[in-house]
Amino acid sequence: MAKQNTVFKDAFNRCLELFAETATLPSEPELGQALGVSRTTVRAILTRCEELSLIAWDKRSKTVLRNPEPSDYFPSEETDSLAERIERSFMRRILAGGAEPGMQINELELAREIGTGTTSVREFLIRFSRFGLIEKRPNSHWVLKGFTREFALELTEVREMFELRSAARFVSLPEEDPAWEELRTIEAVHREILAAIDERYGEFSELDERLHLLVHKSSSNRFIIDFYDVIAIVFHYHYQWNKANARERNARALEEHLDYIAALQSRDPMSAEQACRRHLKSARETLLQSIP
Amino acid sequence: MAKQNTVFKDAFNRCLELFAETATLPSEPELGQALGVSRTTVRAILTRCEELSLIAWDKRSKTVLRNPEPSDYFPSEETDSLAERIERSFMRRILAGGAEPGMQINELELAREIGTGTTSVREFLIRFSRFGLIEKRPNSHWVLKGFTREFALELTEVREMFELRSAARFVSLPEEDPAWEELRTIEAVHREILAAIDERYGEFSELDERLHLLVHKSSSNRFIIDFYDVIAIVFHYHYQWNKANARERNARALEEHLDYIAALQSRDPMSAEQACRRHLKSARETLLQSIP
DNA sequence: CTTCTGTCTATTGTAGATAAAAGACAGAAG
DNA sequence: CTTCTGTCTTTTATCTACAATAGACAGAAG
Incomplete structure (x- = not known):
């Protein structure tokens, strides 16, 4: 077992999804592009599709013969790297x-x-x-070294430095920067989730990451952006682990996010800074509360 | 060749230095402590010393028989990990x-x-x-990604954030903190080098790292301290690579350091910040000048 | 009864091997 | 003459093996 063929299995599964859209598959390089894999892997996928009688494949013609069934897919445990x-x-x-x-x-x-x-x-x-x-x-x-109180404090100290700096950059981004569009999208999702908070509060974690990463990215500084990985992984597992009062916590954080977003959109550095500080402060407190 | 025995060779060389001090060597655990290796390695060293007739070894008695000669040492290429x-x-x-x-x-x-x-x-x-x-x-x-202008700017941006924060912490360290003592030592070395700048300007690089690391350490933040590795490696190789005007550059940096040290010792946050900013600004410029 | 040594075991650091995946190139197809 | 496919080569991801090193334990020495 030199190398797991998870790339193949995962791409194969994703390829089956494409069947729904077209009756004939595109060329090998195009498929590779779409799936994010090399032609070698594409050909392995096509070969398997042919073996399963999912497609008829002869050189450039690749016709879908039948729709994939659940049993055609590889189980999800096998597709994780x-x-x-x-x-x-x-x-x-x-x-x-x-x-x-x-x-x-x-x-x-x-x-x-x-x-x-x-x-x-x-x-x-x-x-x-x-x-x-x-x-x-x-x-x-x-x-x-442990997920301790000191760790959380050191992490949030740097986070706050970086995010304040990034937020200050954000408000000075030019009007045509795509970040503004993304920010509006994120804002809309916030409102949707808040409107159905009881069912959808679980989606907050992912949205949180999306917003903060967007802000950090506007720093255009690889060290600041890379550091967001540290924050993301800590919060990711932290949310999974600590679900007490998740509904209320997330609702409050969503409201804070909306304030923060509005402040960014105002282009006013001072109010952006204030909203950023307020939110980061309560994020820090939430994190600290979960540590004994 | 499963594993290089560089630990053994390097510890062996360092062990020979100890011969000058004592006629009889201490116990195995003590030697291990002194050399920073395990007892297994200590015994391998003692065995080799015995083979070379450097010592007589019988259980607890380890008598030095002769002083080591240059040929006893392992060549330095073999001791690098x-x-x-x-x-x-x-x-x-x-x-x-x-x-x-x-x-x-x-x-x-x-x-x-x-x-x-x-x-x-x-x-x-x-x-x-x-x-x-x-x-x-x-x-x-x-x-x-290359050692480019952007890289240098991103690096120094974070460096400045971190060092300003650390310097602010530094001035509020309690009187008895060992950092003050270390700072005085560093100051003294600065004066010594400046007094003989024409011969000793090459020692600046190491001293620079020592001072800045001391400042960063006072942040008590693992992320800030770890980041100093990035700075250190970049400047380390940068100094090796770019030796143009080294004498003048280093002389000026030494003067700036002395101002910075004095400002830290004054315990006045404002003047520490100013001196820090001044020095970091010129360090940034020096770095940028060397990039095409 | 503490610290040492002899001996043994477990773990790390590194090389080498191999399947998976990427990618290069020439000729085929449009 | 551009894009595709067939074939082949190179490189990466991962496993296994083994010497170097660390570390544990019991009995010996003080």
């Missing part, structure tokens, strides 16, 4: 499981538990180390 | 060699050139990616 599986397992262990700061992290043990080789785990840990939650002792184990 | 070698080769390629932005980076080729396995190169690139100079195309190559 190894890196995603490792991340989930790891985060579950350190966030959900009682993981005390100072705990040792063992590459071999993690690999065995996840059912994978050590190399992948190792590379994951290296990438993950930039989130500041783990640290390497050279020639020895990793140490879990 | 693989990671260090890869970093140097890579930086030489991308800074010195005409490396245009957008260039593809090939793991296999790099590994062959450095004479190492792909795994190590790969892990290096993953670690290095946080410096914002390269980017991964999944399932495909890395792309060099």
Whole structure:
């Protein structure tokens, strides 16, 4: 098992969705473009489609023979990349499981538990180390620094610096910048969700990320934008983990977002700064409350 | 060749230095402590010392028989860890060699050139990616983003945010904080170097890192402190690469540092901020001048 | 009863191998 | 003459293996 063929399986599944739209499939390079994979993978997909009698394929003609059935798809467990599986397992262990700061992290043990080789785990840990939650002792184990109060405070301190700076840039973006359009879209989604808050409050997490990432992006600074990954992953898993009072919390945050959005749209630096500060302050408090 | 024994070789060399101080060596755990290695490595070192008739070793008694000669040491090329070698080769390629932005980076080729396995190169690139100079195309190559003007501006923007914040913290450190002592030491070294600037201007680079790292550390924020790695590596290689007018540049920077140090020692936030801004501004300009 | 040494085990760092995926090139089809 | 397909080569992602290194434990020495 040198390499998982998850790219193939995932692209295959996505390719079946395209069948609904057209009776004849486009050329191989075009398909590759649409699915975001190379021609090699496209041909593997087409070959499998042919084997399953989903299409008739002869050189340039690719005719859809029948609509795909659920059994044609690969199960979703098989389409996740190894890196995603490792991340989930790891985060579950350190966030959900009682993981005390100072705990040792063992590459071999993690690999065995996840059912994978050590190399992948190792590379994951290296990438993950930039989130500041783990640290390497050279020639020895990793140490879990823990999702502690200090961590949250350090994270939010930088977040606030970066977001205030980005918000200040945002209000000075030229009228024709696509960010304004995206901001209006995000605003509309906010209103939709608020209108049906009882059913849709769960969609907040994703929307939150979308808004803040948009703001951070206007900094045009790769370090600021990259840092948003740290924030996103922490909040992502934090929302999954801590669902107490989610409805009220999210409703309040949505209102704050609307204020923030309005302030950005006013193009007034001062009120944007104030709205930004207010929201970040309550976001910080929410995060801190969930930490013992 | 599963693992290079550079830890052993480097510790062995450092161990020979200890011979000058004592006629009998301390216990194994103590030696391990002093050299920063495990007992396993200590015993390997002692075994080799015995083989070379450098010491007589019987259980607890370890008597030095003769002083080490140059030929006893391992050559310095063999004591560098693989990671260090890869970093140097890579930086030489991308800074010195005409490396245009957008260039593809090939793991296999790099590994062959450095004479190492792909795994190590790969892990290096993953670690290095946080410096914002390269980017991964999944399932495909890395792309060099280049040491460009934008890079320098983005880097210094964050640097200035972080250092201003850290300097503000610094002035409010309590009297007994060891940072004040370290600051006085750094100040003294500055004066020494300035007094003999023509011969010693080359020592500035290291001192610069020491001062700024001290300031950043007072933020007590892991993200700010970690970010200093990015700054340090960029300036480190930048100094090596760009030696034009080094004497004058360093002399001016030393003067600025002294102002900055005095402002910090005054405990006055306003003057610390001003001195910090002044120095960072000229550091930025120096960096930008070296980029075409 | 603390600290050391001898011995053994477990884990990390690195190389090498292999399937998956990307990508290059020439000739075919429009 | 542009875009496609067939074929082939190169590179990446991942596993496995193994030496270097760390670390554990029991008995020895003080």
